[in-house]
Amino acid sequence: MTRYVLKRILLAIVTIWVVATLTFFLMNMIPGGPFLSEKAISPQATAALEAKYGLDKSLWEQYVTYMNGLLHGDFGLSLKQRGRTVLEIIVTKFPVSAKIGGMAVLISLVLGVSLGCIAALHQGKFWDRFISVFATLGIAVPGFVVCTLLSYVFGAKLKLVSTLGLSDWTSYILPVTAIAFYPTSYIMRLMRSSMLDVLGQDYMRTAKAKGLSGTKQLFKHALRNAILPVVTYVGPMLAYTIVGSFVVEKIFVIPGLGGSFITAINGRDYTLIMGTTIFLATLVILMTLVVDILYKIIDPRIKYD
Amino acid sequence: MSEEYLVNIEHEKLSFFTPAGEVKALNDVNIHLRQGEVLGIVGESGSGKSVTAYSLIGLTADPGKLISGSLYFNGHQVDQMTEKEMRKIRGNEISIIFQDPMTSLNPVYTIGNQITEVITLHTNKTKEEAKARAKELLELVGINEPEKRLKQYPHELSGGMRQRIMIAIALACEPKLLIADEPTTALDVTIQAQILELMMELKDKLGMSIIMITHDLGVVASMCDHIAVMYAGRIVEYGTTDQVFYEPKHMYTKGLIRSIPRLDTDEHQRLIPIEGTPVDMLNPPKGCPFGPRCEACMKICLKQNPPITEFDDTHYTYCWLQQKEAMERLAADSSAKSSGGGEA
Numbered sequence: 001m002t003r004y005v006l007k008r009i010l011l012a013i014v015t016i017w018v019v020a021t022l023t024f025f026l027m028n029m030i031p032g033g034p035f036l037s038e039k040a041i042s043p044q045a046t047a048a049l050e051a052k053y054g055l056d057k058s059l060w061e062q063y064v065t066y067m068n069g070l071l072h073g074d075f076g077l078s079l080k081q082r083g084r085t086v087l088e089i090i091v092t093k094f095p096v097s098a099k100i101g102g103m104a105v106l107i108s109l110v111l112g113v114s115l116g117c118i119a120a121l122h123q124g125k126f127w128d129r130f131i132s133v134f135a136t137l138g139i140a141v142p143g144f145v146v147c148t149l150l151s152y153v154f155g156a157k158l159k160l161v162s163t164l165g166l167s168d169w170t171s172y173i174l175p176v177t178a179i180a181f182y183p184t185s186y187i188m189r190l191m192r193s194s195m196l197d198v199l200g201q202d203y204m205r206t207a208k209a210k211g212l213s214g215t216k217q218l219f220k221h222a223l224r225n226a227i228l229p230v231v232t233y234v235g236p237m238l239a240y241t242i243v244g245s246f247v248v249e250k251i252f253v254i255p256g257l258g259g260s261f262i263t264a265i266n267g268r269d270y271t272l273i274m275g276t277t278i279f280l281a282t283l284v285i286l287m288t289l290v291v292d293i294l295y296k297i298i299d300p301r302i303k304y305d
Numbered sequence: 306m307s308e309e310y311l312v313n314i315e316h317e318k319l320s321f322f323t324p325a326g327e328v329k330a331l332n333d334v335n336i337h338l339r340q341g342e343v344l345g346i347v348g349e350s351g352s353g354k355s356v357t358a359y360s361l362i363g364l365t366a367d368p369g370k371l372i373s374g375s376l377y378f379n380g381h382q383v384d385q386m387t388e389k390e391m392r393k394i395r396g397n398e399i400s401i402i403f404q405d406p407m408t409s410l411n412p413v414y415t416i417g418n419q420i421t422e423v424i425t426l427h428t429n430k431t432k433e434e435a436k437a438r439a440k441e442l443l444e445l446v447g448i449n450e451p452e453k454r455l456k457q458y459p460h461e462l463s464g465g466m467r468q469r470i471m472i473a474i475a476l477a478c479e480p481k482l483l484i485a486d487e488p489t490t491a492l493d494v495t496i497q498a499q500i501l502e503l504m505m506e507l508k509d510k511l512g513m514s515i516i517m518i519t520h521d522l523g524v525v526a527s528m529c530d531h532i533a534v535m536y537a538g539r540i541v542e543y544g545t546t547d548q549v550f551y552e553p554k555h556m557y558t559k560g561l562i563r564s565i566p567r568l569d570t571d572e573h574q575r576l577i578p579i580e581g582t583p584v585d586m587l588n589p590p591k592g593c594p595f596g597p598r599c600e601a602c603m604k605i606c607l608k609q610n611p612p613i614t615e616f617d618d619t620h621y622t623y624c625w626l627q628q629k630e631a632m633e634r635l636a637a638d639s640s641a642k643s644s645g646g647g648e649a
Contacts (some may be wrong), residue, residue, distance in 0.1 A: 202408040209364060209403075210423045210474070211395035224413050299413055300458045 001296070004304040005289070012285045019281040020070065020274065024063055027273050034079040034268045053079055055270075066274065075278075076271040080264075086275035089260060094279075097244025097256035100172065104179035105238050112184045113230060116191025117218065123196060131188060138185025147178045147251040164253045175252045179245055183237055190229045198226040224298060231298065235291030239283035243276075310377070311481060311514050312338040312361065317374035319360055328586045330356045330369065332538045336516075338531075340481065343508065343515040345525030345546070347561070348535035349583055354518045357535070358484045360384075362399050363391040379481060397427040400475035404487040406467035410459040416443075417455030420474055427478045442473040446503060465496035472503065479511055486518045501528060522565055526550060531619065534558045537584040537594035544620035554614070554622040556599045593625065601626055 033055070035046050050056045054065060069076055075086035119131040151174055155163035162171040198204065199222060207221040244258025257276065264272035295302050319331040331353050338344050346354040359365055361376055361383060376384045378399065383391065403409045410419060420442060421435040430438065436455070443451035446469040459467055468488060475483055485504065489497035505528060508515055517529055525532055525546065532549040534542040534557065542555040553559045560579040581598035584590065590597050596606040606625050614627040 202403060202405055203411040205364065206403065206409045206471075206474075207411070209362065209395055209401045211392045211397055211426060212422075213392060221411050221414075225411070301412055301460045 001304065005293070008289050008292070012282075012289070015285055016278060016281055020067070020278055021063075023274060023277045024066065025059070027268075027270060028059055028062075030268070032268050034270060036268070053077070053271075066271075070278070075275040078269055078272050080267045080269040080272070086271050089272060090257065090275060090279055093255060093257040093260055094243070096166070096254060097249070097258055098242040100175050100248075100254065100256070101179060101238075101242035101244060103172065103176045105183065105234065105241050107176065108180040108183035108187055109230075109234060111180075112187025113191050113227070115184075116188040117195055117223070117226075119188065119192040120195035120199060121218075128192075131192070135185040135188045135192075138181050139189070141181075143178060143182065143245065144247045144251065146181050147174075147248055150174045150178055151251065166254060171252075175248050175254060178248050178252075179241060183234075183241070186233065187230055190233060191226065194229045195222060195226040198222045201225070228295065228298060231291055231294055235287040235294075236284050239280065239287040243280050243283065309339070310337045311340045311342075311379055312336060312516070313377040314357070314361065315375050315377075317357070317360065317376060318372040319356060319365065319369060320372055321366075321369045323368055323587075326587050329589065330538050330586065331360070334374075334535075334538075334540055335543075336533065336540075338482075338514050338516065340514055341508075341512050342531065343517060343529045345517045345519065345529035345532045346535060347519060347522060347525055347532060349520060351583055351586060352535040353538040354535050355486055356538075358401075358486065358516050358518055362395055362401060362484065363388070364395075364401075393427075396423050396474075396480075397478045398480050399482045399484065400478070400480040401484040401486060402468070402471050402475050402488045405491045406464055406471050407491065409471055410467055412459055414458075415455065416457055416459065416462070416470055420455070420470070420477060423474055423477045438477070439473075442477055443470075445476070445507070446470075446473045447499075448473075464492055465499065468492060468496075468500055469503070472500070472507070476507060476511065480513055482514045482516065483508075484516045484518070487520070488517075489521070489524065490519070497524075504528075522561060534561070537586065537589060539594065539623065541595065541624070542622040544616075548616075548620045552616075552620075554616070554620070554627050555595075555624045556601055556626065557595045558622075593623070603629075 034053075035041065035049050041049075047056070054062060057065070066076065075090075078084050078086055078089060081089065115131050115134075119128045122128045151163040154160045154174060160170075161173050162168070163174060165171060204217065204221060207217045212221070243261070244254075244256035246258045246262040248254070249256045249259040257279075260272065261276045261280075263269075264276060292304070296304065314334060314336040317331050317334040318329070321328040321330055334353070334357055336344065336357065346357065348354050356365065356369070360369075360371065361378060363383065363386070365371075371384055374384075375382055378394070383394070386394075410416075417436065417439055420439040421432065424430055424435040424438050425432065428435075439455060440451045443454055448454055448466065448469055454462070454466075454470075459470075462470070468491075472488075483504075488504070489500050492500060501524060504515065507513075515528075517525060519525060529546050532542075532544060532546055533540045534549065534555065536557050542549060542553065542558045544552075549558060550562065553562055557579070560577075563577045564579060566576055579598060580600075584594050590607070592605070592607045592609050593599070593611050596602050599606065603625060611623045611625040611628060613621055613623055615621045
């Protein structure tokens with residue numbers, strides 16, 4: 001197991017290098033540049049700026065310089081947010097997104113798993129249909145529609161919660177709900193189908209024949225087997241969610257990392273694009289590794305190396 | 306009457322209400338079993354052998370419903386019991402061994418966990434005591450290195466070993482009745498013999514009764530005191546093992562026995578199969594369900610269900626042929642009597 005984890009970490013470093021390289025060259029292939037959109041800058045000023053950030057050098061030289069910095073933990077200076085390093089931006093904005101995203105993932109896990117189980121146990125009956133309709137809706141309706149509807153109804157009409165910024169705890173309710181909407185629905189469906197599969201297994205009949213109560217059958221024998229697909233989904237999903245959603249952060253005016261990511265791409269803030277991409281890639285790789293380790297703990301049949 | 310039998314099933318009718326219609330899975334099934342006896346239920350797939358046994362332990366699958374009849378176990382009427390009362394019997398007084406040991410154990414828990422679970426559930430034993438008992442059980446079912454096995458997971462053991470574990474789980478609380486649902490079907494022939502031998506040995510040691518569900522007549526011949534032959538949800542013939550094997554009365558039983566391969570037949574001789582296909586339980590034929598496949602089928606067989614013919618206390622069948630023979634014998638007897646009376 002330790003050998004396996006070490007191997008995976010080495011592999012992760014290679015993956016991150018590939019991601020960084022691909023992003024670097026693809027990003028430079030997009031037309032435009034960081035200083036183009038700003039009005040009334042003389043060619044001399046642009047040239048001076050480019051010289052300052054090293055953009056006047058050949059692409060290959062820029063790549064080598066960036067990679068060298070990366071090896072030393074230096075993500076560089078943001079090209080657009082003057083005087084701030086990329087690391088600073090990530091460190092200040094990530095916790096905001098992570099807090100909202102983390103809460104959303106937690107809620108979607110609890111709700112998704114329990115509602116999925118309820119649906120499976122009532123297969124074909126009222127609650128199953130009710131939950132299925134809700135789940136289909138949650139998967140089909142896009143995030144920006146959910147956000148807009150939520151802030152219109154609960155913010156503008158009922159005036160129950162604040163819809164701007166993160167002033168007090170009530171202002172967390174809408175963004176968290178909006179982010180949790182899709183994963184809750186998705187987990188519900190995953191859980192329902194995998195639970196139905198497990199409930200039909202022979203060992204569930206054995207559990208019943210032993211005289212175990214319904215709750216014991218469900219929580220001890222069914223849940224642990226049925227949860228695997230959910231674990232697979234939640235790992236990478238957690239990584240994407242805690243990095244923040246552009247749509248949700250824009251609509252509810254939240255200073256999170258998800259917003260910065262998109263703004264960086266639109267503004268060709270090369271160093272910030274690189275920084276956030278590498279950060280996200282690292283998180284996804286890390287979560288995948290955590291999922292694999294969890295797998296081994298949940299299901300002893302899984303063997304590595 | 307119900308007191309003297311351990312298992313007493315009377316006139317059980319059970320149907321599955323599927324979207325396609327009502328499937329009459331059991332039609333007037335009667336089973337009586339004394340303490341320490343072994344009953345074999347034989348029949349082809351879908352004949353209702355498992356359904357009969359499962360209904361006794363409250364494991365009838367979902368759209369299934371008991372229509373009429375009563376089921377007694379140890380003097381208690383199980384079909385009137387609540388789920389909670391039923392749970393106290395399951396795994397405790399009635400245990401069951403399933404067909405496929407490869408899938409009947411939960412893959413994510415150790416053997417030890419799965420055995421001690423049933424012990425702590427039904428007895429007041431502590432975890433330590435339950436573990437000691439589990440070790441004892443593994444020794445009882447002939448598993449070597451029990452200490453090590455308790456810590457292993459099902460996937461680390463062979464099929465025969467897993468079936469032994471299933472038997473250990475079933476015997477954990479010393480049940481009065483063991484239901485064995487095709488316990489050897491999924492195993493190699495050599496392992497089959499070992500498992501059957503083990504079951505018989507443990508039966509004698511613990512004095513329990515066994516209901517053996519199988520489609521293997523060889524298995525019942527060597528193990529059972531009584532045999533119930535089922536076809537299309539009915540017991541078509543019931544008798545002691547000798548009666549059923551040496552004096553089969555129902556055409557289906559005769560067909561089954563003829564289709565067993567024998568060591569003393571010529572090697573080029575073909576086995577004699579029972580022609581036709583099993584009954585469509587959604588649309589059972591009128592009259593005797595075996596009628597359309599029966600080589601001695603008469604007109605009445607396709608019109609009316611045959612009544613019971615009892616040969617003695619233990620042997621009965623439902624077949625018009627037996628009725629006819631019974632009637633002829635009756636007629637011959639009476640004519641002999643009347644002619645004899647004339648002479649005297």
